[in-house]
Amino acid sequence: MKNVFLPNSIEEFRQIWSAVPDAVLMAGGTDLLVSLREGKTKVKNIISLERISELRHIDCSGGEILIGSLVTHQQILDAPIIAEALPVLRQAASLLGSPAVRHMGTIGGNICTASPAADLLPALYLLDARLELHTERTKRTVPITDFIIGPRQTSLSEGEFLYRIRVPIPVPNTRAYYFKVGQRKALAITIASMAALLRLDTDMTVLEGRFSWGSVGPTVLRFPETEKILQNQKLSEPLLKEIGEKSARLTEPISDIQASADYRRMLVSNFPLRLLQAEKYTGSNGKK
Amino acid sequence: MKISFRLNEKMIEIETAPDRRVIDLLREDLGITGTKEGCGSGECGACTVLIDGVSKLSCLMLAAQLEGRSITTIEGLVQDGKLHPVQKAFVSHGAVQCGFCSPGMVMSAVDLLQRNPLPGRQEIRRAVSGNLCRCTGYQKIIDAIQSAAKELD
Numbered sequence: 001m002k003n004v005f006l007p008n009s010i011e012e013f014r015q016i017w018s019a020v021p022d023a024v025l026m027a028g029g030t031d032l033l034v035s036l037r038e039g040k041t042k043v044k045n046i047i048s049l050e051r052i053s054e055l056r057h058i059d060c061s062g063g064e065i066l067i068g069s070l071v072t073h074q075q076i077l078d079a080p081i082i083a084e085a086l087p088v089l090r091q092a093a094s095l096l097g098s099p100a101v102r103h104m105g106t107i108g109g110n111i112c113t114a115s116p117a118a119d120l121l122p123a124l125y126l127l128d129a130r131l132e133l134h135t136e137r138t139k140r141t142v143p144i145t146d147f148i149i150g151p152r153q154t155s156l157s158e159g160e161f162l163y164r165i166r167v168p169i170p171v172p173n174t175r176a177y178y179f180k181v182g183q184r185k186a187l188a189i190t191i192a193s194m195a196a197l198l199r200l201d202t203d204m205t206v207l208e209g210r211f212s213w214g215s216v217g218p219t220v221l222r223f224p225e226t227e228k229i230l231q232n233q234k235l236s237e238p239l240l241k242e243i244g245e246k247s248a249r250l251t252e253p254i255s256d257i258q259a260s261a262d263y264r265r266m267l268v269s270n271f272p273l274r275l276l277q278a279e280k281y282t283g284s285n286g287k288k
Numbered sequence: 289m290k291i292s293f294r295l296n297e298k299m300i301e302i303e304t305a306p307d308r309r310v311i312d313l314l315r316e317d318l319g320i321t322g323t324k325e326g327c328g329s330g331e332c333g334a335c336t337v338l339i340d341g342v343s344k345l346s347c348l349m350l351a352a353q354l355e356g357r358s359i360t361t362i363e364g365l366v367q368d369g370k371l372h373p374v375q376k377a378f379v380s381h382g383a384v385q386c387g388f389c390s391p392g393m394v395m396s397a398v399d400l401l402q403r404n405p406l407p408g409r410q411e412i413r414r415a416v417s418g419n420l421c422r423c424t425g426y427q428k429i430i431d432a433i434q435s436a437a438k439e440l441d
Contacts, residue, residue, distance in 0.1 A: 001307060002307040100399075
């Protein structure tokens with residue numbers, strides 16, 4: 001039998017954690033409880049963070065959106081500020097799991113589980129999200145790219161937990177896109193995904209282009225050198241084709257039960273072409 | 289450990305292991321077997337219940353998490369011996385084949401109608417996208433939910 005603790009505040013959580021330092025932290029439980037049941041993770045003590053209201057807020061401050069680690073995917077979908085400022089994150093959340101999973105699963109859980117196929121991660125990489133990590137005595141903020149170091153591996157130190165996520169709000173008139181391919185439309189593990197941001201001049205010249213790729217490497221990937229190709233070029237099909245092909249060569253997909261590595265590379269090389277097909281886009285103000 | 293919570297509008301207190309899954313607590317300890325277990329890993333929706341009115345998966349919740357909460361199972365939808373409009377619509381539209389997915393489907397539909405009283409067919413599909421029906425009777429389920437929405441409105 002495992003002990004389950006449900007602290008109501010950060011202070012109470014710290015007291016419990018220092019008494020049972022071997023405890024595993026549970027966010028929404030949608031991954032953890034499956035792996036516990038499969039016997040992959042062996043633990044004696046579980047600390048559920050779901051009752052710490054401090055971790056469940058979404059705030060806006062100093063050009064950043066601050067998202068508590070225990071904010072659920074449904075909260076992301078429901079928050080007007082996310083729809084307005086970070087539509088790409090909202091889109092990612094809308095494609096994750098099923099309604100019940102979105103009511104339970106959290107952004108912090110999605111990040112700390114660090115699956116290369118995690119649905120929120122391409123959006124968070126794209127937005128240059130930074131993570132606030134707290135211990136009892138220290139606080140540090142690290143870019144998400146430095147936090148996730150491999151499949152299901154993070155650089156969390158002992159006694160450290162993810163307190164909140166800081167996401168800089170993109171400048172106005174940035175278009176955001178998120179595409180995911182899975183075996184079906186709901187409850188599907190991502191075979192490959194792409195999140196993209198484009199900032200265009202009135203004549204369709206690309207001022208800035210960002211692309212992140214999910215499920216085609218040990219972590220979500222971005223290729224800054226490839227992104228530079230876009231700069232000051234007119235947005236066109238050949239240009240997007242080049243981005244797709246160059247990115248596909250840089251990815252490191254595996255073949256698994258979902259799909260082959262070749263298929264994943266093919267998706268990567270074709271994803272950017274969808275930007276042209278996307279009839280609708282959402283600017284950072286939620287307007288065309 | 290002793291936990292107390294509201295189960296289908298009645299306060300109960302029960303001695304259980306804190307890491308017991310809510311689905312096992314319901315079915316095996318309390319004998320409330322309307323809620324089904326399909327996959328046990330959050331992929332099928334058969335075990336869907338409402339926690340404080342919000343649909344969640346009882347196979348991915350621990351008994352301790354119920355402390356002080358209110359849980360509604362399919363049994364709790366019946367009021368004064370009368371079926372909930374969603375249940376009634378499932379019956380009248382023949383939205384039941386083997387019946388195993390029905391409790392979860394109904395709970396997901398109730399959650400949907402609380403958020404969105406007049407959903408379109410696409411919104412209904414999305415709302416039950418986490419509930420698998422292996423008999424594949426989806427069209428009638430969607431018909432039933434649409435008709436219940438009209439009835440409730």
